[in-house]
Amino acid sequence: GESVGLHLPTLSVQEGDNSIINCAYSNSASDYFIWYKQESGKGPQFIIDIRSNMDKRQGQRVTVLLNKTVKHLSLQIAATQPGDSAVYFCAENWDTDKLIFGTGTRLQVFP
Amino acid sequence: SQTIHQWPATLVQPVGSPLSLECTVEGTSNPNLYWYRQAAGRGLQLLFYSVGIGQISSEVPQNLSASRPQDRQFILSSKKLLLSDSGFYLCAWSDGVGKAFFGQGTRLTVV
Numbered sequence: 001g002e003s004v005g006l007h008l009p010t011l012s013v014q015e016g017d018n019s020i021i022n023c024a025y026s027n028s029a030s031d032y033f034i035w036y037k038q039e040s041g042k043g044p045q046f047i048i049d050i051r052s053n054m055d056k057r058q059g060q061r062v063t064v065l066l067n068k069t070v071k072h073l074s075l076q077i078a079a080t081q082p083g084d085s086a087v088y089f090c091a092e093n094w095d096t097d098k099l100i101f102g103t104g105t106r107l108q109v110f111p
Numbered sequence: 112s113q114t115i116h117q118w119p120a121t122l123v124q125p126v127g128s129p130l131s132l133e134c135t136v137e138g139t140s141n142p143n144l145y146w147y148r149q150a151a152g153r154g155l156q157l158l159f160y161s162v163g164i165g166q167i168s169s170e171v172p173q174n175l176s177a178s179r180p181q182d183r184q185f186i187l188s189s190k191k192l193l194l195s196d197s198g199f200y201l202c203a204w205s206d207g208v209g210k211a212f213f214g215q216g217t218r219l220t221v222v
Contacts, residue, residue: 032209043117043201043213044155089154093209097143097162098170101155 012108019077021105023090026071030092034099035064035075038087047075047088077107085109113138117202117214124221130175130189132217134202137183142204144185145211146177149199161185162207197221 013019025033031052036044050057050064050073057064063076073090087104117134124130136142143162147155157170159177167177174193178186185202197220203211 034210036213041216041218043203043216046210046212049210091211097160097168097207098157099145099203099205099209099211100157101147103154 009103010106010108012110013080015080015082015109015111017080019075019080019084019107019109021075021077021088021090021107023073023075023102024071025073025090025092025102027092027094028071029094032093033064033066033073034091034093035062035073036089036091036101037084038089038104040086044089080107080109082109082111113204113212115202115204115212115214117217119217120215121218122220124192124219126194126221127191130187130192130196130219132187132200132202132219134185134187134214135183136185136204139183139204139206141182143207143211144179145203145205146185146187147201147203149201149216151198155201159187192221194221 034049035047037047038044048059048062048064050066055066061078065074077084087106089101089104091099091101093099114137145160146158148158149155159169161167161179164179164182175189200217202214205211
């Protein structure tokens with residue numbers, strides 16, 4: 001069935017560098033996308049979202065880019081910090097009742 | 112503000128025993144409610160969602176069931192647990208426009 005997937009299961013970056021986490025989605029009907037951060041043993045936390053009528057949205061140190069042509073979503077984290085270490089999930093929604101998650105990418109920040 | 116409570120945080124149950132996990136939401140009315148399961152190091156699998164009292168949609172066939180006896184209460188149950196039911200169970204709510212907020216999860220180990 002349709003699903004949201006991720007290109008890289010683990011991403012290691014040096015503290016202070018920028019991080020880019022990628023996500024591919026296959027459902028062309030998806031119109032809403034969310035990035036979540038999950039720390040070990042905790043529930044996912046909302047980071048940033050974007051609707052399909054936009055191609056870029058910025059938050060505090062984070063930017064989400066949406067390329068509908070190639071069905072690609074990315075999360076950019078500026079000046080990555082040790083506290084950014086976590087698993088990051090993208091999720092898509094094409095039905096207001098359901099949110100479908102991808103596999104996740106583990107971000108490791110080293111000094 | 113809205114809050115979501117999920118308990119217990121951890122649970123160890125023998126194979127064949129029953130299960131009841133409870134989730135409640137405060138500060139909102141008529142939320143969409145969700146149960147997800149997360150295997151170790153994996154993504155989130157949607158198990159059930161509910162758009163109203165007594166309305167349950169099941170996403171995957173399994174040994175589990177869900178009920179919504181009150182507007183802001185969502186219960187995940189099993190009559191007889193299997194080893195394969197072990198995992199991290201997450202309850203979430205949304206206001207119906209896509210963004211979901213998660214509880215802290217229940218780590219279930221079936222032995």
